[in-house]
Amino acid sequence: MDISNGTGRWDGLGSRDTSTREIAMENVSQEVLSRAEKIGPISEEVIQPLRSPVRSPDDLNWMLARLLMLSRRCPHADVREKCLSVLQNVQDIGIRIPRPLGQGPSRFIPEKEILQVNKVNAKMQVIFEDAFAALGRLDNISLVMGFHPQYLESFLRTQHYLLQMDGPLSLHCRHYIGIMAAARHQCSNLVNLHVNDFLQVGGDPKWLNGLKDAPQKLQHLGELNKILAHRPWLVTKAHIEQLLKAEEHSWSLAELIHAVVLLTHYHSLASFTFSCGISPEIHCDGGHTFRPPSVSNYCACDIANGNGTLDEIQGNHALTDTPCEVEALMEKMKQLQECRDEEEASQEEMATRFEREKTESMLVAAAEDEDSVPTRDVSRHFEDPSYGYKDFSRRGEHVPTFRAQDYSWEDHGYSLVNRLYPDVGQLLDEKFQIAYNLTYNTMAMHQDVDTSMLRRAIWNYIHCMFGIRYDDYDYGEINQLLDRSFKVYIKTMVCSPEKTTKRMYDSFWRQFKHSEKVHVNLLLMEARMQAELLYALRAITHYMT
Numbered sequence: 001m002d003i004s005n006g007t008g009r010w011d012g013l014g015s016r017d018t019s020t021r022e023i024a025m026e027n028v029s030q031e032v033l034s035r036a037e038k039i040g041p042i043s044e045e046v047i048q049p050l051r052s053p054v055r056s057p058d059d060l061n062w063m064l065a066r067l068l069m070l071s072r073r074c075p076h077a078d079v080r081e082k083c084l085s086v087l088q089n090v091q092d093i094g095i096r097i098p099r100p101l102g103q104g105p106s107r108f109i110p111e112k113e114i115l116q117v118n119k120v121n122a123k124m125q126v127i128f129e130d131a132f133a134a135l136g137r138l139d140n141i142s143l144v145m146g147f148h149p150q151y152l153e154s155f156l157r158t159q160h161y162l163l164q165m166d167g168p169l170s171l172h173c174r175h176y177i178g179i180m181a182a183a184r185h186q187c188s189n190l191v192n193l194h195v196n197d198f199l200q201v202g203g204d205p206k207w208l209n210g211l212k213d214a215p216q217k218l219q220h221l222g223e224l225n226k227i228l229a230h231r232p233w234l235v236t237k238a239h240i241e242q243l244l245k246a247e248e249h250s251w252s253l254a255e256l257i258h259a260v261v262l263l264t265h266y267h268s269l270a271s272f273t274f275s276c277g278i279s280p281e282i283h284c285d286g287g288h289t290f291r292p293p294s295v296s297n298y299c300a301c302d303i304a305n306g307n308g309t310l311d312e313i314q315g316n317h318a319l320t321d322t323p324c325e326v327e328a329l330m331e332k333m334k335q336l337q338e339c340r341d342e343e344e345a346s347q348e349e350m351a352t353r354f355e356r357e358k359t360e361s362m363l364v365a366a367a368e369d370e371d372s373v374p375t376r377d378v379s380r381h382f383e384d385p386s387y388g389y390k391d392f393s394r395r396g397e398h399v400p401t402f403r404a405q406d407y408s409w410e411d412h413g414y415s416l417v418n419r420l421y422p423d424v425g426q427l428l429d430e431k432f433q434i435a436y437n438l439t440y441n442t443m444a445m446h447q448d449v450d451t452s453m454l455r456r457a458i459w460n461y462i463h464c465m466f467g468i469r470y471d472d473y474d475y476g477e478i479n480q481l482l483d484r485s486f487k488v489y490i491k492t493m494v495c496s497p498e499k500t501t502k503r504m505y506d507s508f509w510r511q512f513k514h515s516e517k518v519h520v521n522l523l524l525m526e527a528r529m530q531a532e533l534l535y536a537l538r539a540i541t542h543y544m545t
């Protein structure tokens, strides 16, 4: 059968002859569709991507990549099977089909440790089906979050609400704001995902050329995006006023709240994506290939870029080089608990401890690893790519102290959001609480441990980096519990997540389980989101009063 280039073989790269290509393309989609229909009664998930018009090699590739993704990630077993047989049928007529790249949802965590869609319990099955029904996919982020089902449920509920339920912003704008936010951290995974979604809900492809081609109103949001991502303490009511009072293209208060929540959601999700080494989605760029597998699966470049094989070659030192790290940490927690009951530091001393920790945190340099994975250029989506965290931390910028008793999530932020964007305040509050309180009372191989002190230290350290101080917390605890290399990790994840490498992920808390490292990453993400949100909401409150 003549498909694309007269050779009877579709090579996935495209033919140069436009006229033959157009006719041939139609033939191909017809052929695929009729093969799919022959498989038997078929669900909408399978048929829908096959119905979209195929006018170019790219369209065909897109369709095949989606089928591949469904065959691996759809929570419905029958759909997975059908997609697989459609792909096999397509291959039989001489069309090259894609195969997934990479070893699963995360580059850092072995696939066998992560939940697989075909092996989940009834509760997870429902969560996955709901997630799939909402967005037509089950992404790698959700699979990795599956280590913590209670959190995952709350995360998905919130994200679904923000992206798809009634709200002030149109659907395509929501995805575009997601793209803008993720692009600030060069998070091409999230950018690609939302570029797909943006186009699917009818977004104008022209906007994807860059912020300059998007409407003025969105362009105005660029400045807030930038400051929130890198120096949220500089957000003032003037920024809010500029957006709300613009003569033309002004934002309504409700729209602005929606946008702010989306920006902070995607900044922090970029942190999570990098910190867990989330792989590109199967159907997106970098998630699949049309090339046949090479003779050997072993690739020297994987060693060079630190993506996997090094440990296997050198042997895993995790259990040998720091044998009592966990016990030492538990001992410190115990000692601190005992001291707590004994002496109480003066208010002045407590304030000094906070300032010391804050200043020090500014000087902790985010890690620079020559193995950083180069990212695809996503800079066109935002202006001023040089405006990152590094620039000012080098200069040792002073971060003013934000007193939590003057403006906290519980007492102020929550009700402001709820007033202007009903239900979202509630959803976020639930998600923050779940993340903050999540515990299995374990520390690596130890059971029945109260870990609240450690989790609180992590959360408060992140807020401290943003200048946020709780006057009832003794910041001396942070120094006892978080060692320098862990602080470097936190700083990198929160401030320059794009610099994360597998080596960094591997080298902190070596004896802890992957699920515990993901747990740490959830704390980082939520604490970061809340900190950014607090600054934005405080500025909005100042504007309103």
Ligand SMILES: CC(C)C[C@H](N)C(=O)O
Pocket: 438, 439, 440, 441, 442, 443, 444, 451, 454, 516, 519, 520
């Ligand atoms: C982040 C970890 C220290 C959390 C711990 N495994 C717990 O269940 O509380």
